[in-house]
Amino acid sequence: MKPIRMFQGMAAALMRSDVDTDQIIPARFLKVTTKDGLGRHLFSDWRYHADGSPDPEFVLNKNPEATALVVGDNFGCGSSREHAPWALLDYGIRVLIGSGFADIFRSNALRNGLVAINLAIEERDRLAALCPDEISVNVFDQYVRFGDGKSTTFQLEPFARHCLLHGMNSLDFLISHSKAIDFYEEVHS
Amino acid sequence: MSQTLFDKIWERHVVVPEKDDHPAVIYIDLHLIHEVTSPQAFTALKENNLTVRCPQKTLGTADHSIPTNPTRQFADQQAADQVSRLLENCREHGIRCLDLNDPAQGIVHVVGPELGYTQPGMTIVCGDSHTSTHGAFGALAFGIGTSEVTGVLATQCLLQRKPKTLSITLEGTLAPLVTAKDVALHVIAKLGAGGGAGFVIEFRGEVVRGFSMESRMTLCNMSIEAGARAGMVAPDDVTFAYLRSKLGEDWQPQSWQRETSDPKARFDREVFLDVSELTPVITYGTSPDQSLPIHANIPSDAASRCLDYMGFESGGSLTGIKVDVVFVGSCTNGRIEDLRLAAKILEGKKVAAHTRMLIVPGSGAVKRAAEAEGLDRVFMEAGAEWREPGCSMCIAMNGDQLQPGQLAVSTSNRNFEGRQGPGGRTMLASPATAAACAVAGAVADPRFLEVTA
Numbered sequence: 001m002k003p004i005r006m007f008q009g010m011a012a013a014l015m016r017s018d019v020d021t022d023q024i025i026p027a028r029f030l031k032v033t034t035k036d037g038l039g040r041h042l043f044s045d046w047r048y049h050a051d052g053s054p055d056p057e058f059v060l061n062k063n064p065e066a067t068a069l070v071v072g073d074n075f076g077c078g079s080s081r082e083h084a085p086w087a088l089l090d091y092g093i094r095v096l097i098g099s100g101f102a103d104i105f106r107s108n109a110l111r112n113g114l115v116a117i118n119l120a121i122e123e124r125d126r127l128a129a130l131c132p133d134e135i136s137v138n139v140f141d142q143y144v145r146f147g148d149g150k151s152t153t154f155q156l157e158p159f160a161r162h163c164l165l166h167g168m169n170s171l172d173f174l175i176s177h178s179k180a181i182d183f184y185e186e187v188h189s
Numbered sequence: 190m191s192q193t194l195f196d197k198i199w200e201r202h203v204v205v206p207e208k209d210d211h212p213a214v215i216y217i218d219l220h221l222i223h224e225v226t227s228p229q230a231f232t233a234l235k236e237n238n239l240t241v242r243c244p245q246k247t248l249g250t251a252d253h254s255i256p257t258n259p260t261r262q263f264a265d266q267q268a269a270d271q272v273s274r275l276l277e278n279c280r281e282h283g284i285r286c287l288d289l290n291d292p293a294q295g296i297v298h299v300v301g302p303e304l305g306y307t308q309p310g311m312t313i314v315c316g317d318s319h320t321s322t323h324g325a326f327g328a329l330a331f332g333i334g335t336s337e338v339t340g341v342l343a344t345q346c347l348l349q350r351k352p353k354t355l356s357i358t359l360e361g362t363l364a365p366l367v368t369a370k371d372v373a374l375h376v377i378a379k380l381g382a383g384g385g386a387g388f389v390i391e392f393r394g395e396v397v398r399g400f401s402m403e404s405r406m407t408l409c410n411m412s413i414e415a416g417a418r419a420g421m422v423a424p425d426d427v428t429f430a431y432l433r434s435k436l437g438e439d440w441q442p443q444s445w446q447r448e449t450s451d452p453k454a455r456f457d458r459e460v461f462l463d464v465s466e467l468t469p470v471i472t473y474g475t476s477p478d479q480s481l482p483i484h485a486n487i488p489s490d491a492a493s494r495c496l497d498y499m500g501f502e503s504g505g506s507l508t509g510i511k512v513d514v515v516f517v518g519s520c521t522n523g524r525i526e527d528l529r530l531a532a533k534i535l536e537g538k539k540v541a542a543h544t545r546m547l548i549v550p551g552s553g554a555v556k557r558a559a560e561a562e563g564l565d566r567v568f569m570e571a572g573a574e575w576r577e578p579g580c581s582m583c584i585a586m587n588g589d590q591l592q593p594g595q596l597a598v599s600t601s602n603r604n605f606e607g608r609q610g611p612g613g614r615t616m617l618a619s620p621a622t623a624a625a626c627a628v629a630g631a632v633a634d635p636r637f638l639e640v641t642a
Contacts (some may be wrong), residue, residue, distance in 0.1 A: 016494070018382045018383065020476075020603070020605045021605075022603065022605040022606070022607065022608050023605065023606060024609060025227075026611070027253075027584045027585060027586050027608070028585065028586060028611075030225050030254075030586065031225075031254050031265070031267040031268050031271050031586060032267070033228035033232075033270065033274050034228075034229065034232070035228070035229055040323075045606065045607050045612075049367075050593060050611065052611065073383060074382055074416060075385070077383060077416060077476075078318065078413075078586045078603060078605060079317075079318050079603075080226070080316060080317055080318040080332035080333060080334055081226065081334075082226070082229075082316075082334035082335040082336060094562070095214030098289055100383055102383065102386065103386055103387060103416065103418055104318060104332055104333065104334060104414055107334060107337075108334035108335075108336065111334065111336045111337075112336070112599060123314055130476060156348065158209060158210045158211075158213075158578070159210060159211045159212055159348070162210065162211075167425065169341065170239065170336070170340065170348050171233075171336070171339060171340050171344075173211065173348065174214065174340050174343070174344040174346055174348065175239075177204065177205050177344075177346070178212050178344070180204050180205050180214065181204055181216070181242075181344055181345065181346055184204045184216050184396055185216075185345075188216070
């Protein structure tokens with residue numbers, strides 16, 4: 001994972017509630033054994049008509065330059081598939097701004113460097129109303145700024161923030177505790 | 190200090206305590222893997238020159254993308270390759286894996302309990318959100334992502350912030366043909382699809398005590414549909430009797446496997462529900478929290494987007510809606526008691542001519558038990574398809590799927606748009622309701638089947 005300190009890009013709003021991971025990446029695209037190329041199928045059933053032509057009304061087709069999404073409540077609910085953040089990242093989405101993500105999705109997103117930011121509902125809605133808009137996100141100082149110049153602060157889970165800033169893999173952290181794991185196994189065997 | 194069952198299991202599994210700047214390192218007793226969410230984890234192991242720390246605490250099974258037709262012909266090469274990859278990975282690392290030829294093969298959340306792997310007091314994870322099922326045994330069990338699968342394979346541990354606790358007490362007496370599935374859908378409607386986020390639910394009360402292990406599994410399975418981290422039921426004699434039936438009469442729980450919540454234990458949130466008046470429940474929308482008593486009319490304030498997708502009108506009645514496909518199966522309702530219930534409704538009746546009914550046992554063991562009891566004959570005489578075990582139409586990865594526009598009544602767990610096939614529409618219900626719908630060829634109340642059929 002590459003370190004991420006600052007992000008600048010274009011935000012679009014996808015304000016449906018309870019967007020589940022089956023919409024983010026439908027199950028029929030999960031018969032793969034790698035993480036590559038999933039961006040093609042991101043939001044497949046919303047992005048494309050049944051005949052494969054793009055739906056011009058879908059937010060990513062209206063805003064093809066979007067690299068951040070302001071999203072509705074409980075985004076990423078349903079299946080634990082990490083293919084969901086893989087698909088978002090492969091497509092080019094780097095930041096999600098929501099108000100309550102589904103637990104497993106948020107954890108999967110942050111682990112892959114997809115910055116999932118939680119804001120109060122009113123603040124999230126205010127930013128959604130500004131979309132599409134140029135935004136900047138500062139992961140170190142934990143604020144997001146839209147085109148209106150107002151800064152909104154957010155709180156990332158400290159360990160996730162540390163991993164984002166340093167491009168650190170949580171696997172390395174687990175492995176660094178091998179002695180404690182050995183000890184635990186000895187005591188509980 | 191008084192503790193909840195969750196607190197006790199958590200405390201017993203802390204390897205490195207949580208601090209402000211990092212989550213706790215938690216030890217995992219059982220790691221279940223399947224073909225869809227594990228291949229990238231094994232690749233990451235290889236890339237990092239790591240190996241599987243505890244192959245004996247890992248169990249693999251092929252379930253999501255496997256065919257359930259009698260010939261076991263894969264729908265496509267990609268699915269076949271994915272299953273081959275699982276088998277290769279397990280072989281290479283010395284992990285037991287249930288392939289299609291293994292008599293124990295089945296859905297990961299059905300086979301874990303059946304084989305006695307799932308036990309009280311354990312921590313159990315799988316790259317699959319319905320891992321919450323195993324909480325029925327008084328285990329702490331939840332779904333994880335593939336990066337976490339890599340971590341558990343390599344270290345047998347997981348990084349976690351301690352979740353909050355939610356007690357849901359279910360009181361009253363359930364009416365006949367009202368099942369754990371109806372209770373689960375009712376609870377999810379009360380909490381909302383994200384209402385359980387950040388919480389581990391403990392289901393308590395006389396209704397849960399009266400439930401069989403299979404009903405408890407159905408209830409815990411659906412916890413994730415309220416967004417909860419996990420669902421659990423404290424172990425009791427029902428739990429221990431189930432385990433003895435799988436592991437032998439000599440099996441005895443260890444003292445830590447008998448733990449329950451202390452009488453004065455404090456939960457972060459408590460909910461009490463009396464379910465005596467509950468009738469069969471069915472979903473009308475595209476989120477599992479959009480459900481109603483089967484005789485209700487669709488509310489006037491229902492989200493228009495979901496009604497547009499489903500082709501339903503606000504104010505309209507649910508009963509009588511024409512049903513194209515009925516699916517009985519999945520990790521939610523693919524166990525022997527579910528099949529018995531469906532058979533009880535179907536016995537001596539026929540599936541409506543315009544309706545296709547698939548019955549997919551959750552495992553090889555469930556299939557054999559059903560056949561020993563003659564349930565397969567009831568199903569086939571009624572005109573239903575009796576299939577091989579797997580996830581099948583719950584996730585529609587294996588060729589078992591709806592055609593665009595088709596409406597299914599399904600005993601599975603998700604009614605998301607296109608979940609059972611692009612453009613397909615799903616109404617979630619119990620096996621009793623599903624069977625009644627198959628006979629009526631329309632949404633029907635299993636309690637009044639004679640009238641509607």
